[in-house]
Amino acid sequence: MKIDLNAMGDRELYAHGEAVMEAIKKRMFQAGFRAAKQAHRKLAGMNSKKSAQARRDEIVEQAKADVEKLSNYGDGVRYETGTGSFATCNVEFVVNRDKRTVVALLKGVRTGNVYARGIAKAASDDCFNVHIGKAIALRRALGLAVPDEYLNAPQPTEVRVGDVVYGKYSEAYYQLWCEDEIGDVSYEVKIKEIADGKYRYVGGGYDFIDDADLTIIDDSREEVGE
Incomplete structure (x- = not known):
């Protein structure tokens, strides 16, 4: 229906004008509310991704430090052989990316014997990370508990150089x-x-x-x- 504004009196014209302005304000408020909700959902999703990636980064750094400390900063470990004696062992890692495994070997410095081994294997739907794998495998070789964060690290969300x-x-x-x-x-x-x-x-x-x-x-x- 076409409205003839020229045919309206001042009072009627003012009334229409107020109604139009009120409708515009309401429409703008609704549009702004929808836009704000969309922005909030997007930001929440971004924050979730960032927090998951940041947490994984922390766990990887923790795993690196763990391996360095447990291997005595590359100087080897003392391992009880089970016969009441101890052997000084080098830590060797065998990484198989095709099988998604890391094996930690404790090999006697003097004897060359393998006194203990531990293995870590990534699940088929998990992202493989050699540093986390080394920490898990070494802890298992040493008979130590494996922290839950190593076993349940969040998956990466940010593609980076080297991935x-x-x-x-x-x-x-x-x-x-x-x-x-x-x-x-x-x-x-x-x-x-x-x-x-x-x-x-x-x-x-x-x-x-x-x-x-x-x-x-x-x-x-x-x-x-x-």
Whole structure:
């Protein structure tokens, strides 16, 4: 219905004006309230991700310090052999990233015998971290309790240089660039650089950050001093 403002008297015009302004204020308030709720949800999600990543970072640093202290800062450990005697042992780690395991060996300095071993294995849906694995394996080799935070560390939420990530091409992308029949469209790569809106990979190739759907499967980052 079309309203003829020119045909209205002053009183009626003022009444309409007040009603219109009130409706505008209410609409703006409702829109602002919805926007505020959306911003709050987004911020809460960001804070949750940040806190999970920050907590994992703390646990990784704790694990590094734990290994250093338990191995006597690289000078070896005294281990009771079970016969009433003690042996000074070097700590050796065997890392198998394919099997997602870390084994700690206590080997006698003089005898070369393996007096104890401990093993840590990451679950199939957990991100592998060699530092946490070493701490767990060494504690088990020494017969010490394993802190719960090592066993239940939060998963990483922030892709960083040195991370090994798992991704998957879309079927459309695969059909566009590959002449063969569609096979395995997944890929596993290491992050070389994060710049210009892209994840660049060791060995070549990249993904746009906004389009990438990556899962971090190894955040040990030993080669980049992390």
